[in-house]
Amino acid sequence: MLRDPEASPLSVREPRHTDSSLDYDNIENHLFLEEERRMGHMSFRCLEISRWVICGLIGVLTGLIACFIDIVVEKLAGVKYVVVKKSIDKNTEIGGMCISLILWAALNSAFVMVGAIIVAFFEPIAAGSGIPQIKCYLNGVKVPRVVRLKTLMVKVCGVICSVAGGLAVGKEGPMIHSGAVVAAGVSQGRSTSLKKDFKIFEYFRRDTEKRDFVSAGAAAGVSAAFGAPVGGVLFSLEEGASFWNQLLTWRIFFASMISTFTLNFVLSIYHKKTGELSSPGLINFGSFDLKYNIYEIPLFIVMGAIGGLLGALFNVLNYWLTIFRIRYVHRPCLQVMEAMLVAAVTATVSFAMIYFSNDCQPLETQNVAVFQGFCADGEYSAMATAFFNTPERSVRSLFHSPAGTYKLETLGCFTLVYFFLACWTYGLTVSAGVFIPSLLIGAAWGRLFGIICSLTSLYALMGAAAQLGGIVRMTLSLTVILVEATGNVTYGLPIMLVLMTAKIVGDYFIEGLYDVHIKLQSVPFLHWDAPATSHSLTAREVMSSPVTCFNRVEKVGTIVDVLSNTSTNHNGFPVIIQTAASEEVRRLCGLILRSQLIVLLKHKVFVERARSRLRQRKLQLKDFRDAYPRFPPIQSIHVSQDERECMMDLTEFMNPTPYTVPQDTSLPRVFKLFRALGLRHLVVVDDDNRVIGLVTRKDLARYHLGKHGLEELHLAHT
Amino acid sequence: MLRDPEASPLSVREPRHTDSSLDYDNIENHLFLEEERRMGHMSFRCLEISRWVICGLIGVLTGLIACFIDIVVEKLAGVKYVVVKKSIDKNTEIGGMCISLILWAALNSAFVMVGAIIVAFFEPIAAGSGIPQIKCYLNGVKVPRVVRLKTLMVKVCGVICSVAGGLAVGKEGPMIHSGAVVAAGVSQGRSTSLKKDFKIFEYFRRDTEKRDFVSAGAAAGVSAAFGAPVGGVLFSLEEGASFWNQLLTWRIFFASMISTFTLNFVLSIYHKKTGELSSPGLINFGSFDLKYNIYEIPLFIVMGAIGGLLGALFNVLNYWLTIFRIRYVHRPCLQVMEAMLVAAVTATVSFAMIYFSNDCQPLETQNVAVFQGFCADGEYSAMATAFFNTPERSVRSLFHSPAGTYKLETLGCFTLVYFFLACWTYGLTVSAGVFIPSLLIGAAWGRLFGIICSLTSLYALMGAAAQLGGIVRMTLSLTVILVEATGNVTYGLPIMLVLMTAKIVGDYFIEGLYDVHIKLQSVPFLHWDAPATSHSLTAREVMSSPVTCFNRVEKVGTIVDVLSNTSTNHNGFPVIIQTAASEEVRRLCGLILRSQLIVLLKHKVFVERARSRLRQRKLQLKDFRDAYPRFPPIQSIHVSQDERECMMDLTEFMNPTPYTVPQDTSLPRVFKLFRALGLRHLVVVDDDNRVIGLVTRKDLARYHLGKHGLEELHLAHT
Incomplete structure (x- = not known):
């Protein structure tokens, strides 16, 4: 009775994978220790310096990508606007109107089609904001x-298309994913896709180091998206690093700073104001000077509660929609068509609303962009301003435009329509983030709330915070991101209270949007702690058992057979000592990974060959690093019938001191050990140090605290 | 050959203690599991709510203490100023001048005397800023x-006296210590000193929970001191928490926010501007609007290097001074006299400098406080302004007063004099922080640098950052604290670069000031990682051995004898199984702590008594919590000769699943396990699960990376 010990991948269309957990535990085998001994004090210094250099590079490249996206989106949107505006100006009667509408919808759909096609057909994992994926990656x-x-x-191309296509999406979320990819690429010093190996940074080719750099990349992405370097660091820590290391954090911060600085600097050159560092992020909230009073705090809390409710509604709707999509819309063509449909509907609805809304306002000199829409000259349409602008500009306009800019009905309609559009859009097969739409919805109803209670436009900010908090349920990092984006430290307390309330209220109904999506993919995601009431569960009940073990000197045939067995697909194998004394000896002496065995098989490191001097050189760590991270499947390695009779000595390659727990250890203790050390396999032993089971990520992720106490999830494969 | 396995305390005059390491590992014995089973889902909710309530209380109380210190210091300084000013106004000729000087010096010395006496005679641990102590506490x-x-x-009283006494000290560092004490007190729901038990929060009476709250308290202290809630959280994380937990961090942030808000609110009432939240911290840098250009970045880096050099000089001088003090000035009377001497010298030097400096400037309407000193009417003395103000105001004046306020010579002299005064002062037996003097020195030479290169007063800020960074060597948290204190997010990059350079340059010569002091006390402080080149060391070489073990059912006499043996002073004892089969069986089955054994002995939990029904009730976790944290010494427990022959069954009370490592585990692996889980004892076992050694904090803290590779420290007891 073998439970399948490891996990299913995030993308639904992905076939079952052998390898689906990362290993943050160093394998301190003989090769490793030998290498460490060879390396002097100075080599460690050099490594440390390389780490800093890599973080600097990550920052620069992430900043440049953000610039690229920003500039291209602006250009494309500009072109689109000019074309549609011309058409509207030409055809002012009803019939002509339709032409403009069709033109607009067609343009948008075309952009979105391109975006959807490249995602659906070339790389489905690039869909969405990428934040759930990065969360999973950092989780292990x-x-x-x-x-x-x-x-x-x-x-990058996808997000440009979807934003230019006028969808209710933002380009901020994808920045986080982009930063992470940049980090993974730079730190490995090679690209497997391009078949180019720069022969640098080879030391960093392992999960532990790579994960650290990916944290830095994600932070750099947040930093470039919101101009929030500290928020970026906190995001990475909140999502990823369970073990806080001062130097690592400091490097992450460095990457974040460089990233926002690069963006700022390049954009300042682009805007022909070289050196004027005024746009630290893709989105700028503008500067807030509004003061709040203490008696307003209860109002903020009420707003937080509204945000929590609306956020929960958003997540519930999106949950249903996603289930629908998983069942019925899983063919790429259908996905592209759905995306195009959404684009067309978005264009039509916006157009209709601009046309039928009757909120022309006298044009005054303002610092925010406004649109004339269908209004008389000298006037502008508030609805057109809300819909036609880039979402980032609309957010800023809602935050800052003076009292009287927006009518009640305009804001109400806009909130309602945009809410459903954004909800429909998230989860489409396009690259797009949910931050900006959330902020926009929140800013709209926040402003509405402010107008009804005759309060300042600070409430637009609080509404935006509440709505975003209600949807994504991030806490500390989101507070800091928003505080950094507003640049006003005194807003810390109200924003914190709003986010806290939104989280408490929202969590009562459903989890955060990212967690909903992670759960839908049945990924073995480990939370911070084991469920509180799980102390009565022991390692014996949790572990997978029996375990396939290898002897220290094992027959090649046995190894090949075990690795080829697709029904088990184990990734880690305890190594046991063969003593003559007793028959039933499974005493643990090490742990070896599937990936290591594959490299050994590939290099044919057999005892017999070593004796007959057929093996030219000793296998080194470098051979494992070269194969990292795409170890070939076992099927691709040819082992002849003669070779199957050879023996393999695993002593030098196995991890000789794997972490173990006794079988009576409680689930929280196992969990803590597993999580704090970033393990992949934890061997359960009895009092005589005999292997009796193996705990993997999946065994731990199954348990969670439901409404009625401890529940066991079924992490089935969809 | 038994190495002493545990540590020496921080205060030099402290006698050797039995208990000198904290245990962050849950002891999941039968009692614990039983209690968990009894607690329902709701009880865990309630606990969570109590944690939030406690954090709120910590914030409020820390904020109130900060207000109290601020207001009292201001009042006292005001009284002192009026008295001295009157005397100066009365006696303008040279002879009379001396009277004023003597009056001033006497007043200052009197204040400092009071401060030094209470510290030296009543509570020597309250000396200094308290940050090294809190760092150690959070470290375990x-x-x-x-x-x-x-x-x-x-x-609190000490810091009021030393600031009012005109010493070159700040009141910010002690706030961190104060916050930590508040947290420890509130979270335990009782005060052992006051013999008052409120019977609340009893669940939190153990090291793990208490440490979490102390982190929150320290953060609240930073937050109140600098108006930097995020900086506070990062400080706590940087110094303390090795394991990052989202909920915990969020609670720490809550405490920080509440603390700065309380301070702000109460001070706004005190200043009769209720609701105008303008003083978030004890120190306010004022608002900075100055822009910097990219070409200035190399200049910032140069300033960082200067700060690193000066900081290293400061630390070296202070190191020598501290060694001198440990050798010769260890009697309380001498300590009080030294403090008074410093106060008198500080007063005299300041007075002389004001008198001899010739930098009277025309009085203009300015928003910073200036002092007439010995200048004509309508003029003011820049030197007097620098010396007479509270250091916080002087810092602000250096940051913001317009160009031309300070002459070159004034700034030069001031830097020089204040540098040595501050260096002499730190380490005196008074409560005082080093943040503000460092900022002041740095601001002075920064401003000087700015004037020489004809640059803006932004250089005063960068100088302050460089000097502070050069002395304390904090990184991420200090950057955020400074950014929050200036309220300008765009200064993030230059401040980070300055602090980074200062740290790199400074670290080349000597460690940070707090680390110097921690090292001088031979405390087994664990850094983030094991030294990089220590992979060749194994647990076998690191551990203490042989270990005193107990049998699962052990004779009371044996236990009492072991606990009474002052030459070993062990705190944790592996429990082994006695099997009939073999003689030499030391197979591990649990771990029990000295404190647990003491409670068991006190309640006379003997097998014989249980059988004879003499024991009224079963021992519960509550009994252990009631004794926490001041477990009585073994000498105070009377065990009769008859009782010595009884047996004690440890099964229910021991930790049945202690973490273990095999003997070949490398030092970095042991270190990581120890640090990530916050352990106090780690049992080393052989292949047959027999106990062969015990690793404690001290065994790990011995190794560090020196100039010539791995070095072994002698953590001797001074």
């Missing part, structure tokens, strides 16, 4: 292809 | 009496 789940160069290309 | 070193109510009282 191996998500196939998530940090590849191809993914980055598709992501 | 048990520092005796550091979080007691008495310490808090002495600290």
Whole structure:
């Protein structure tokens, strides 16, 4: 009775993978210790310096990508606007109107089609914001292809298309994913897709180091998206690093700073104001000077509660929609068609609303962009301003435009329509983030709330925070991101209270949007702690058993057979000592990974060959690093019938001191050990140090605290 | 050959303690599991809510203490100023001048005397800023009496006296210590000093929970001191938490926010501007609007290097001074006299400098306080302004007063004099922080640098950052604290670069000031990682051996004898199984702590008594919690000769699943396990699960990376 010990991948269309967990535990085998001994004090210094250099590079490249996206989107949107505006100006009667509408809808659909096609057909993992995927990666789940160069290309082009296509999406979320890919690429010093190996940074070719750099990349992405370097660091820590290391954090911060600085600097050159560092992020909230009073705090809390409710509604609707999509819309053509449909509907609805809304306002000199829409000269349409602008500008306009800019009905309609559009859009097969739409919905009803209670436009900010908090349920990092984006430290308290309330209220109904999507993919995601009431569960009940073990000197045939057995697909194998004394000896002496065995088989490291001097050189760590991370499948390695009779000595390659727990250890203790050390396999032993089971990520992720106490999830494969 | 396995305390005059490490590992014995089973889902909710309530209380109380210190210092300084000013106005000729000088010096010395006496005679642990002690506590070193109510009282009064006494000190560092004490007190729901038990929060009476709250308290202290809630959280994380937990961090942030808000609110009432939240911290840098250009970045880096050099000089001088003090100035009377001497010298030097400096400037309407000193009417003395103000105001004046306020010579002299005064002052037996003097020195030479290169007063800020960074060597948290204090997010990059350079340059010569002091006390402080080149060391070489073990059912006499043996002073004892089969069986089955054994002995939990029904009730976790944290010494427990022959069954009380490592585990692996889980004892076992050694904090803290590779420290007891 063998439970399948490891996990299913994040993308639904992905076939079952052998490798789906990352290993943050160093394998301190003989090769490793030998290498460490050879390396002097100075080599460690050099490594440390390389780490800093890599973080600097990550920052620069992430900043440049953000610039690229920003500039191209602006250009495309500009072209589109000019074309549609011309058409509207030409055809002012009803019949002509239709032509303009069709033109607009067609343009948008075309953009979205391109975006959807590259995602659906070339790299489905690039769909969405990428934040759930990065969360999983940092958590230790191996998500196939998530940090590849191809993914980055598709992501960048895809997000440009979907934003230019006028969808209710933002380009901020994808920045986080992009930063992570950049980090994974730079730190490995090679690209497997391009078949180019720069022969640098070879030391970093392992999960532990790579994960650290990916954290830095994600932070750099947040930093470039919101101009929030500290928020970026906190995001990475909140999502990823369970073990806080001062130097690592400091490097992450460095990457974040460089990233926002690069963006700022390049954009300042682009805007022909070289050196004027005024746009630290893709989105700028503008500067807030509004003061709040203490008596307003209860109002903020009420707003937080509204945000929590609306956010929960958003997540519930999106949950149903996603289930529908998983069942019925899983063919790429259908996905592209759905995306185009959404684009056309978005264009039509916006057009209709601009046309039928009757909120022309006298044009005054303002610092925010406004649109004339169908209004008389000297006037502008508030609805057109809300819909036609880039979403980032609309957010800023809602935050800052003076009292009286927006009518009640305009804001109400806009909130309602945009809410459903955004909800429909998230989960489409396009690259797009949910941050900006959330902020926009929140800012709209926040402003509405402010007008009804005759309060300042600060309420637009609080509404935006509440709505975003209600949807994504991030806490500390989101507070800091928003505070950094507003640049006003005194807003810390109200924003914190709003986000806290939104989270408490929202969590009562459903989890955050990212967690909903992670759960739908049945990924073995480990939370911070084991469920509180799980102390009565022991390792014996949790572990997978029996375990396939290898002897220290094992027959090649046995190894090949075990690795080829697709029904088990184990990734880690305890190594046991063969003593003559007793028959039933399974005493643990090490742990070896599937990937290591594959490299050994590939290099034919057999005892007999060593004796007959057929093996030219000793296998080194470099051979394992060269194969990292795409170890070939066992089927691709040819082992002849003669070779099957050879023996393999695993002593030098296995991890000789794997972490173990006794069988009576409680689930929280196992969990803590597993999580704090970033393990992939934890061997359960009895009092005589005999292997009796193996705990993997999946065994731990099954348990969670439901409404009625401890529940066991079925992490089935969809 | 038994190496002493545990540590020495932080205070030099402290006698050797039995208990000197904290245990962050849950002891999941039968009692614990039973209690968990009894607690329902709701009880865990309630606990979670109590945690939030406690954090709120910590914030409020820390904020109030900060207000109290601020207001009292201001009042006292005001009284002192009026008295001295009157005397100066009366006696303008040279002879009379001396009278004023003597009056001033006497007043200052009197204040300082009071401050020094309460510290030296009542609570020596309250000396200094308290940051090294809190760092040690959060690191897991048990520092005796550091979080007691008495310490808090002495600290608060002491810091008021030393600031009012005109010493070159700040009141910010002590706030961190105060916050930590408040947290430790509130979270335990009782005060042992006051003999008052509120019977609340009893669940939190153990090291794990208490440490979490102390982190929150320290963060609240930073937050109140600098108006930097995010900086506070990062400080706590940087210094303390090795394992990052989202909910915990969120609670720490809550405490920080509440703390700065309380301070702000109460001070706004005190200043009769209720609701105008303009003073988030004890120190306010004022608002900075100055822009910097990219070409200035190399200049910032140069300033960082200068700060690193000056900081290293400061630390070296202070190191020598501290060694001198440990050798010769260890009697309380001498300590009080030294403090008074410093106060008198500080007053004299300041007076002389004001008198001899010739930098009277025309008085203009300015928003910073200036002093007439010995200048004509309508003029003011820049030197007097620098010396007479509270250091916080002087910092602000250096940051913001317009060009031309300070002459070159004034700034030069001031830097020089204040540098040596501050260096002499730190380490005196008074409560005082080093943040503000460092900022002041740095601001002075920064401003000087700015004037020489004809640059803006932004250089005063960068100088302050460089100097502070050069002395304390904090990184991420300090950047965020400074950014929050200036309220300008765009200064993030230059401040980060300055602090980074200062740290790199400074680290080349000597460690940070706090680390110097921690090292001088031979505390077993664990850094983030094991030294990089230590992979060749194994647990076998690191551990203490042989280990005193107990049998699962052990004779009371044996236990009492072991606990009474002052030459070993072990705190944790592996429990082994006695099997009939073999003689030499030391197979591990649990771990029991000295404190647990003491409670068992006190309640006379003997097998014989249980059989004879003499024991009324079963021992519960509550009995252990009631004794926490001041477990009585073994000498105070009377065990009769008859009782010595009884047996004790440890099965129910021991930790049945202690973490273990095989003997070949490398030092970095042991270190990581120890640090990530916050362990106190790690049992080393052989292949047959027999105990062969015990690794404690001290065994790990011995190794560090010196100039010539791995070095072994001698953590001797001074």
